[in-house]
Amino acid sequence: MRFETSAAPHVIAGFSVPRVMFQVLLGLLPVVAVQLTLLGPGVLLQLLVAGPVALLCEALALRARGRDAGPFLRDGSVLVTAALLAVSVPPLLPWWLTALGAAVAVLLGKHVYGGLGYNPFNPAMVGYAVLLVSFPLEMTQWPTPLGQSQSDWTDLAHLAWQSFLSGPAAGGPDWDAYTGATALDALRTGLGQRYTMEEIFAGPAFASISGSGAQWINVAALLGGLYLLARRIISWHIPVAVLAGMAIPSALMHLVDPGAHAPATFHLLSGATMLGAFFIATDPVSAATSDHGRLVYGAGIGLITWLIRVWGGYPDGMAFAVLLMNLAAPLLDRYTVSRIHGHPRR
Numbered sequence: 019m020r021f022e023t024s025a026a027p028h029v030i031a032g033f034s035v036p037r038v039m040f041q042v043l044l045g046l047l048p049v050v051a052v053q054l055t056l057l058g059p060g061v062l063l064q065l066l067v068a069g070p071v072a073l074l075c076e077a078l079a080l081r082a083r084g085r086d087a088g089p090f091l092r093d094g095s096v097l098v099t100a101a102l103l104a105v106s107v108p109p110l111l112p113w114w115l116t117a118l119g120a121a122v123a124v125l126l127g128k129h130v131y132g133g134l135g136y137n138p139f140n141p142a143m144v145g146y147a148v149l150l151v152s153f154p155l156e157m158t159q160w161p162t163p164l165g166q167s168q169s170d171w172t173d174l175a176h177l178a179w180q181s182f183l184s185g186p187a188a189g190g191p192d193w194d195a196y197t198g199a200t201a202l203d204a205l206r207t208g209l210g211q212r213y214t215m216e217e218i219f220a221g222p223a224f225a226s227i228s229g230s231g232a233q234w235i236n237v238a239a240l241l242g243g244l245y246l247l248a249r250r251i252i253s254w255h256i257p258v259a260v261l262a263g264m265a266i267p268s269a270l271m272h273l274v275d276p277g278a279h280a281p282a283t284f285h286l287l288s289g290a291t292m293l294g295a296f297f298i299a300t301d302p303v304s305a306a307t308s309d310h311g312r313l314v315y316g317a318g319i320g321l322i323t324w325l326i327r328v329w330g331g332y333p334d335g336m337a338f339a340v341l342l343m344n345l346a347a348p349l350l351d352r353y354t355v356s357r358i359h360g361h362p363r364r
Contacts, residue, residue, distance in 0.1 A: 035134075039094030041251045042297065045242035049105050049293065052238040056163040056231045058174025060109020063182045065101065067113050071120040072100035079129040095134050099123050102142035102297060106290060106337075107149065108160045110181040110197070115153055119145035139344045140301045143337040150337065156185070158333075160200055163231030201229025202289050202333035205280060215277050228287035236292040243296025252300040255312035256319075260295035261286060263320025271328075285324060289334035294319065298336070304344045311347070311354035318343045 053061040076096040080087040090096070103119050123145030131137045150157045159181075161174050177197075199207065201223045208218035218224070227233050246252045264285050271279040285291065290298070299305060299319050306315040319339045326335025 035095065036093045038251055038302075039098050041246065041249055042098050043094065043101060045246045045251075046101050046105060046297065048238035048242045049235060052235050053105065053109065056234060057109050057161050058171060058178045060111075060161065060174070060178035060182065061105060063113070063178060064104035064107055064109060064111060064116050067116040068100035068104040068120040069097060071117045072096045072103075072124050075121050075124040076129075079125060080133070083129070083133070085133075090134065093134075096124060096128075099128070099141045099145075102293075103145050105293065106142065106146050108157060109178055110159050110161055111149075111156055112185045113182050115149060115156055119149045121145075122148045135303055137303055138347075140298060140304045140340050143298060143340045146337045147341060150332070158200075158203065159197055161197055199223055200289075200333065201232055201284075202327060204229075205284075206327075206333055209278065215280065228284050232289065233287040236287040239292035239296060243292060246296060246300075252296065253309075253312070255309055256300050256305060256316040257295040259313045259316025260299050260320040260323075261291070263317035264291065264324045265320070267321060268324055279328070285327065289323075289327070290336040291323070294323070294336040294340065298340055299343075304347060306347045306350040306354070308351060308354040311350035314350055314354070315343050315347060318346065 050061055050065070073091060073096060076091060077087045080090055100120055100123075103123055104116070107116060107119065123141040126148070127139055127141030127144030128134070128137045161177060164171060164174070204221055204223040205218055208221070223229055225231075225233055228236070243252075243257060247254060247257075265282040268279065268285045269282040272281045295316070299316055306312045319336075322339035322342055323335045326332055326338060330338075332338070
């Protein structure tokens with residue numbers, strides 16, 4: 019007898035797709051709140067563009083495929099994609115680039131492969147990667163966090179609004195005063211100029227553990243991730259593996275050569291580490307499905323992210339690491355899913 023099965027994401031009783039997706043959105047609220055407090059209202063502007071554009075693209079794609087758009091627009095999945103993209107891009111990104119990223123995420127990252135449950139890649143990271151490769155300057159322009167410069171929240175609000183409408187050039191002569199290198203950028207530049215780790219960490223982009231502002235955004239993402247764990251929306255395997263895959267090699271290299279490699283605490287609280295570990299890598303569609311596969315999958319993401327940060331061409335490699343391990347997920351499932359009793363492993 020043959021039984022038909024539906025495509026991923028598969029959820030257990032009591033965990034419908036809308037419930038899971040809206041719980042993820044709740045988990046993202048601390049990240050939004052900290053970005054809003056430290057970096058100005060730019061994150062709200064990104065959300066206001068990414069959300070409607072993603073919903074519009076979802077509706078158009080479903081209509082073109084002859085599908086009823088109502089259930090898919092209400093399940094929250096496309097809003098999660100838009101929110102993850104909005105909190106990942108710089109708050110100063112012009113609106114048309116945010117719109118482009120959201121459209122690419124939904125159309126190219128999702129519906130090209132058949133829609134929800136069929137996409138092999140994380141849609142938000144597809145949109146982010148396309149923006150980063152195509153517009154590297156705009157994607158690396160971050161505002162200086164409050165407390166690191168003489169700017170106040172009103173200055174950041176004015177800067178975000180002008181840049182949102184007209185791009186970085188609209189910032190005028192004050193642009194350089196309100197923007198600066200992130201800690202990961204500063205670390206790469208400093209090491210390339212042969213500065214010691216102590217000299218680099220004495221710079222204005224750094225705080226007690228990691229980058230000024232970045233460490234608190236990562237703490238917020240950690241709190242949101244713990245909420246998802248407590249609600250059993252995600253399992254511990256992927257987040258723990260991602261953090262271990264990054265912490266272990268960075269700690270070992272720091273022990274071997276502390277003058278050339280940052281400690282593990284720096285990497286864990288820099289860039290998109292916690293956001294990637296708890297919200298991006300745990301995508302139920304594009305991740306590995308078995309427990310052993312999830313551990314390998316997460317460890318690969320953490321290791322590749324660290325390798326890109328240290329020797330790659332980009333300061334933070336979380337998006338590329340997730341996409342690369344998305345490719346490996348089917349192979350991991352093939353060799354780690356438990357064999358059905360009485361059937362040989364194929």
